[in-house]
Amino acid sequence: MRFMLLGEQATGKSSLLVALYGALVNRRIEDLRIVRTIDDVEFLSRGLLAFGRQESLRRTEIDSDARLLMELARADQLVTLDIPDRSGELLKHMLDARVWDSGLLAQIRLAEGAMLFLRADQLIAEASPPPPPASFGESGEPFAETVAVQAPPAPPWSPALMPADARAVDLLQSLLDRRSEPLPLAIIISAWDSVSEPAPSPRDWLSESVRLLDQYLESNAERLPHAVFGVSAQGGDFSSGLAGELIRADPWDRAYLVGPDGLRETLASPILWLLDSKT
Amino acid sequence: MTEEPQAGIIEPRVEADDSPKPLLGSELLNPAEASQLLSGGPGRVVAWLGERGSGKTTLTARLYERQRLVGEEVLFAGSWTLLAFEALAYGRRGTARGLQAPSEQSPREADERQMYHLALREGGDRRNLLIADLPGEVFRALADNQIAITSIPIVRRADKLALLVDGACLRDPLRRASVSTRLHQLIERLAADALPHPGSELALVVTKWDLIAEDPDTLAYWQEREHQLAADVRELHPEAVHVRVAAGAPASFPQDDGVGALRSWLLATPGATTDPPVERYDWPDDAPEPIRRAWRRRA
Numbered sequence: 055m056r057f058m059l060l061g062e063q064a065t066g067k068s069s070l071l072v073a074l075y076g077a078l079v080n081r082r083i084e085d086l087r088i089v090r091t092i093d094d095v096e097f098l099s100r101g102l103l104a105f106g107r108q109e110s111l112r113r114t115e116i117d118s119d120a121r122l123l124m125e126l127a128r129a130d131q132l133v134t135l136d137i138p139d140r141s142g143e144l145l146k147h148m149l150d151a152r153v154w155d156s157g158l159l160a161q162i163r164l165a166e167g168a169m170l171f172l173r174a175d176q177l178i179a180e181a182s183p184p185p186p187p188a189s190f191g192e193s194g195e196p197f198a199e200t201v202a203v204q205a206p207p208a209p210p211w212s213p214a215l216m217p218a219d220a221r222a223v224d225l226l227q228s229l230l231d232r233r234s235e236p237l238p239l240a241i242i243i244s245a246w247d248s249v250s251e252p253a254p255s256p257r258d259w260l261s262e263s264v265r266l267l268d269q270y271l272e273s274n275a276e277r278l279p280h281a282v283f284g285v286s287a288q289g290g291d292f293s294s295g296l297a298g299e300l301i302r303a304d305p306w307d308r309a310y311l312v313g314p315d316g317l318r319e320t321l322a323s324p325i326l327w328l329l330d331s332k333t
Numbered sequence: 334m335t336e337e338p339q340a341g342i343i344e345p346r347v348e349a350d351d352s353p354k355p356l357l358g359s360e361l362l363n364p365a366e367a368s369q370l371l372s373g374g375p376g377r378v379v380a381w382l383g384e385r386g387s388g389k390t391t392l393t394a395r396l397y398e399r400q401r402l403v404g405e406e407v408l409f410a411g412s413w414t415l416l417a418f419e420a421l422a423y424g425r426r427g428t429a430r431g432l433q434a435p436s437e438q439s440p441r442e443a444d445e446r447q448m449y450h451l452a453l454r455e456g457g458d459r460r461n462l463l464i465a466d467l468p469g470e471v472f473r474a475l476a477d478n479q480i481a482i483t484s485i486p487i488v489r490r491a492d493k494l495a496l497l498v499d500g501a502c503l504r505d506p507l508r509r510a511s512v513s514t515r516l517h518q519l520i521e522r523l524a525a526d527a528l529p530h531p532g533s534e535l536a537l538v539v540t541k542w543d544l545i546a547e548d549p550d551t552l553a554y555w556q557e558r559e560h561q562l563a564a565d566v567r568e569l570h571p572e573a574v575h576v577r578v579a580a581g582a583p584a585s586f587p588q589d590d591g592v593g594a595l596r597s598w599l600l601a602t603p604g605a606t607t608d609p610p611v612e613r614y615d616w617p618d619d620a621p622e623p624i625r626r627a628w629r630r631r632a
Contacts, residue, residue, distance in 0.1 A: 152416075154354040208427035211420045219401065220419050224358060227411045231357040266401040266409055273410035273454040 056136045057328055058161050060225060061171030062149075062218075063142030066244025068111050069287035070171075071122050071139055072101030074321045076306030078126070083322045086126045092134075093123035105305035108292045133329065149221055150214045154232070162229055167238040167328035170226070172218060174284070175248040177264055180217045219266045226270065230277055238331035239280040240324035241271070246284030246312060247291065255316030256284040281327050283319075284312035358415035361446035367463050368610035370413065370450060376461035378611065379599055380488050381538075382519055383497025385469025388540030388580060392497075393449055393464050394421035395580035395592050396599075400453075407596060410452035410459050417449060425581070447487070448611070453600060460600055463611070465491070476518035482526045486612035489526070492533050493599055496520070496566060500541030504551045516562060520569050535570035536598055537563055542591060543582035574598055
């Protein structure tokens, strides 16, 4: 089974792969068991070490050819899982330059499913733009006049300035433009720990917070059957420090995933959903 | 797997060569691309008829941006001109954050790319809105009888014709009288060419309604004329609708912005839809230079 990872830089693709590998290799997922590791997993081991030190992963190099390739057993079924991890910079460059990357285009035609990564904290920040600049000179000091701060000019528009939801739609409709078969799509909302409590279900959160993408997916559900998952591959924000029991937990136990209806599920749930969508 | 193509969805492109493959949605559509969309499913060709600054571009931008901001039963289903919508919306988002509007991009050479595409889904039906973005100078020239409607095929082709009344113009005591004149000139020109043709629809759209609603003098001026102007438009098309829109209003504007009502009208099925192709846009050789210049600037 060939699944694609779609996401721009720092959207959590590699983090999920690392956490998933940690959970698989440490037998935390009942439904899936590693039978054979086929490819080099050095980058995954390195990632687990980083998570153990409570450090975020470094970005995948732009020309990296990292991938997760292994044979897994699911009940009595043997599954070969092939998930290339293309760099987010490559995808960003492609969207900005408006020309398909030939490698990605080939993957799109062959893929049996895909995971689209979006960062919750980025989407939250874009939905709450900073307020207009305040006036100054209102302090009451002698001779002070109320003078509006000269607003800085907005930079000229370019595709790079599109918000994340529009860029996701841009990618998906370009993808459907080049692919005739339906593509099962697991939407991964990373940094799920940044969603305010009480967190809605990932499905409801997407519908409320990322409307353009949600509407697009709903309108094109026949060609893009999809499910939405919330993932915290680190289990929390390393920069502000982990709290309580999380400090002692192993990286694969810190990581967690919330399924489409808001219930905790294993990190393999998107993979299992994609496998079931294909069959 | 073999499936019947869905209404409004064009089959994926198949190109055997190794040439660079462009991403979808990078530019406005030319007539051939618009026709391709129309052949793939139900569509509505929309033409705003209004002078420069009357709010045509704001209406276009707001139809898209509303989908991003407001959760409703009408769903965004895609756009072959997504980047063009985003470029329109960008300046307005920046202004809302207190930034100056970005400086205008350098003009490109004139070409035939003039249509925005917005696919919407309502109750399971997907419809393609193809919105013509023509410079306002065209409509002034049309009203002044400098050019014929025959030289603007998109107006003849339109399923939905919207006559725009500029609310900002109504607020200006020195310019407000021209609103009625321009509107009647356009009505006369349309009538002379037997437009709108059977099956297409007409609307009187008052733009920048927030500027009218917040100024008692302007509101009184307009209310004294609104009924008669709407009646005059209905002489041209008995089913013509009348919509007040505040597409560029600040978030503090207490009334509905009217864009939802306008969108409902755009999505409604016209009396007859045969979806003929969209014709090329050819200016007559004797078109006045200011119009050609305006077209080049917009293109």
